[in-house]
Amino acid sequence: MAAAVALADAGLRVTVLEAGKVLGGRARKVSLDGRELDNGQHLVIGGYRDLLAMMRRVGVDPDIAYLRTPLDLAVRPDFHLRCPDWPAPWHLAAALATVRGLALRERWALTRAVLAARWSGWRLKTDCAVSAWLQMQRQSVPLIERFWRPLTVAALNTPLELASTQVLFNVLRDSLGGSRDASDLLFPRVDFSALFPDAAAAHVVRHGGEIRLGSTVKQLTRRGDGWRINDDTTAFDGVVCALPPHRLGMALHRTLADELGVDVAALEAWDYQPIVTLYLEYHRASLPQPMVGLSGGLVQWVFDHAHTHDVPNRIAVVLSARGAHSELEREALERAVVLELDRAFGWGQPDWCRLIAEKRATFACAPGLTRPANATVAATLWLAGDFTAGDYPATLEGAVQSGQKAARGIIAALQTQDSRTT
Template identity: 85%
Template sequence: MKRVAILGGGYAGMAAAVELADAGLRVAVLEAGKVLGGRARKVPLDGRALDNGQHLVIGGYRDLLAMMQRVGVDPDTAYLRTPLDLAVQPDFHLRCPAWPAPWHLAAGLARVKGLSWGERWALTRAVLGAQRARWVLPTDCSVAAWLHLERQPTRLIDCFWRPLTVAALNTPLELASAQVLFNVLRDSLGGARDASDLLFPKVDFSALFPEAAAAYVERHGGSIWLGQTVKQLARTGERWRVNDDATAFDGVVCALPPHRLGMALHRDLAEELGVDVAALESWDYQPIVTLYLEYHRAALPQPMVGLSGGLVQWVFDHGHTHDVPNRIAVVLSARGAHSELPREVLERAVAIELDRAFGWGQPDWCRLIAEKRATFACVPGLSRPANATRAPTLWLAGDYTVGDYPATLEGAVQSGRKAARGIIVALQT
């Protein structure tokens, strides 16, 4: 039985591992961390199973949902699913009814609350215009530049386009790729009725898929190695060796984060494979900061509510999803004014904004989790590497590889599956 090493136990690596295990290959996953999930993982803290972010999933993420089912995780149990419902304080509210497409979108736009007639028409005109263009721009540009061309009012940008863009692409609106935003809108608003549904995880990110995938791989004869930092990858003839281990592998899926590829692919090997490690390390990477707060009493009318005009972007209520009443998660995506504040100052500022918006007072408990390089900056014209390298038995996997989506769980799973299929073909020839 041929052996394949998976370097990295995030969503891309575990998706590749499942695909390879199903093909009858013996898989070994090497993950540097103590838990699986990579940049979407469980973070045990103060006796609580928290996450290093709040990754919202949409119904159009078919590959992720299918892969979860494949390893025995029922999406209907793991997620709270709601029709598209975007509420942004103080008064914006876009909700699509459970009608057949495209009438659900038309009804949502017609009924949107908190906008003047002029702002409502501007939003409808921009969305329907993009839909008529089949969600393709003649030339990619920043979202800010596209909004200027579409004559979108400032207030509409602040209450809808800005929070939507930063949530979808984790990149400031002034830098974010309009075409990639179009790709997300195409597969959500422009897709089937349920494609725009919002899916809120009810379990931690590691349990959502990676841990079940690990159990699946082990049942198929594979192995999972935690706490294994990949420091060197070497080619010996037609086979591969990881670190100083004597085990030889017939194939490798490198599912490390892009800024860490240089740990495994030293300069000569990277040049041989045609992988520009220096370019990937020079990319701009964007952070995600999550603050968890617990109150004596705190609740939202729905699982997620946005705030505009301050530091806070999106607020999640774990009473709706995790059966933990009075626990709130606040997400600050991408680089912004909050990035320059000391931790204690940021925590106080967020608590004040929440109190002003919802009247919750001061929290009884607060913790901050920062993922400094959560995603690559999704900018126009970014040249993303292919999964394939010049070596047919070594493939790259990760949400950063070439594809339609920004750095998402769906993009990671799609990339992992593609890399695995490439390895399978190479080992069969």
């Protein structure tokens, strides 16, 4: 949708083919038992400049759509790191100096590790797993479990033992290492389709474009200077292929993929990581802030929708990446999560509970992973998605940046064709 908006703004007539019935992909609204929710609980940081700018571009005000708070990481039983509303870099210095729940030597170890990353320009000579880098930085087990593990899993959706330190540095560079507001946490107040995709679709239509829901692209073929989709006789001048990496082979059959220089087999062989979200409603349940973490169990982050959606007693629990919870059947997992929440907060049994699992929520953000470029051999066919080459892991910001890059490539290619024609 980011690509579609950019293309429409350039004066091109855009047709969006979406296989699903709802726009948004892996960040979309779902209807459950009469409730409008998201397919997973999401979080945005203030450093996601391109996403926020694109929202404004299509008429969505981020100041209304999100609840914005300074970085505030409370991980029970006793860890708490909070950035005050001070100018950078003093907000980070104050947060590190006042962090609670760590021994003095652990506080110094955390400060030393963050400063070492900052002084290196947030660059590693050789990428490695986050767990290996933490070992080199002499981070203690309690410090890792209370800070580094929940932070890394939330940012990269990849276990510490597999996650790329360089990509984690990229995220920290643009959040903790950026301006004061770059580290802010932005909690959505509305469903994710309303946050951007729906408004983007309306923007495209206003500019003469078309949105086709329930339209699965099963075959893409090149005919002369144009492209044809499935059996449609319409010839398109350019294509942005925004399928997820494991589905590219569905539209780009092997012969075409080879011609385009896209290694479909390699993408299909990637490791993917899940995200599980449980929505629960209680007779009485609340948190002192929108998000609280738990350490030492299955539950990672707990969200209170009273702060964001004005829905008291509704709780969302996020279990990111593959872990011990992945081995449990649905009912057993729900029971285990309810038990952990009761032990931590005393909420008892919920009145309602539903689990949503995205089995391929993101690619595993491993060190040295070779990600495909947006451009293909064909100047008028570009890839878009959070999996393409870029600084970020699989995030909304990475998806928007990729879509904009693909749009710029298509625009340049069509302008070149026009100049040759004239």
